[in-house]
Amino acid sequence: MAKTIDHSTQVISVKDLYKSFGDLHVLRGVNLEVSKGENVVVLGRSGTGKSVLIKILVGLLKQDKGSALVLGQEVSQLNEKELRQLRLKIGFSFQNSALYDSMTVRENLEFPLVRNVEGLSRAEINDKVESVLDAVGLLQTINQAPSELSGGQRKRIGIARTLILEPEIMLYDEPTAGLDPITCIEINELINEVQEKFHTSAIIITHDLTCARQTGDRIAMLLDGHFTKQGTFEEVFAENDERIKSFYDYNFIQ
Secondary structure (H helix, E strand, O other), X not given: OOOOOEEEEEXXXXXXXXXXXXXXXXXXXXXXXXXXXXXXEEEOOOOOOHHHHHHHHOOOOOOOEEEEEEOOEEHHHOOHHXXXXXXXXXXXXXXXXXXXXXXXXXXXXXXXXXXXXXXXXXXXXXXXXXXXXXXXXXXXXXXXXXXXXXXHHHHHHHHHHHHOOOOOEEEEEOOOOOOOHHHHHHHHHHHHHHHHHHOOEEEEEOOOHHHHHHHOOEEEEEEOOEEEEEEOHHHHHOOOOHHHHHHHHHOOOO
């Protein structure tokens, strides 16, 4: 089924963004747009500023210069209440899944729901929990503890917990890190399923080129503090830039 991307609507628009930490100039004129319904993969070596960009988009850091619009709002200009409201529309899938070991899967999923949505009945809560668990293929784990699950299952539960608040934007931080090759493929497929079922837009930070190729509608290569190349996977890696070639060779895929 063809993906539905609305290129006339930008859910994220970053223009001429700069961020330094003392003498360390991390972002040096970053420009990036994400269309409604689009998965954009951000590639780059460690320390190139991928995580800094994400933190600016959710208001954990402020840029030194430039603009970062998320769902039409300049993030750096929002007060705490406005930031909280915006963050409810953004799902963040952590590298380590960030589940609470003291809670069952059900309780992990209920936690953000009860904390952020008022007036839900027990039946409505149960329905939402079961719906997102079913969406990630793990309804049978509802009463299990995270410690009883595999790494891939915990990753799926982490994504389900993010989806329960019905975000418009998903941010994935190294979604396949530490997983075996078969589970990586399953997570890549899940990212695409989430996009189609929940009509999300996403930024996917990864070093995994198989993940990038399978999930990215567009690839953005972050080098030397700005995006040096954007396009399809094939377009980006057809580039003669030695830095891009070396990134490909280091992450060699068959």
